[in-house]
Amino acid sequence: MTAVPIFDVKNRLPYFIHLVEGGETVQITRHGKPVARIISEDEAVKEQKTENQIFKDQIMDWRTKASDWLTNKEIDDVFNIPRTIEPDVRHPEDIEW
Known part of the structure; x- marks a missing residue:
């Protein structure tokens, strides 16, 4: 250098x-x-890919740890990830008995 x-x-x-x-x-x-x-541009691209992979690994690690106390939907909501299939989850008070 x-x-x-x-x-x-x-x-x-x-x-x-x-x-x-x-x-x-x-x-x-x-x-x-x-x-x-x-x-160089090539070096910048390499560094960016490395940083992106580190970030992705950290997110996956966090998701694994957070899955004990957050649902997948709550985790997706944090990252604003749209769900393609919304599960049919209703609260007990919404169910007609």
């Missing part, structure tokens, strides 16, 4: 884009502290 001050990136952006196209990651610094990164 190449670390460069922000003013240098501003003045030579095409050069750093060329580095990124060659597979390098450019870290932009301000006063010696990292503030941003320039990465």
Whole structure:
């Protein structure tokens, strides 16, 4: 990874884009502290897929734990997931005896 001050990136952006196209990651610094990164589009897609998979795994883990105290419908409602088949659940007071 190449670390460069922000003013240098501003003045030579095409050069750093060329580095990124060659597979390098450019870290932009301000006063010696990292503030941003320039990465290739391919690398960004890989990172996004990884983040999405981590998020999906966390949701599935939460669903497993929450199933002890929430119904599937309540869990789906949290995530605003439409149900294709609505179960016929009626409260006892709604049933004619």
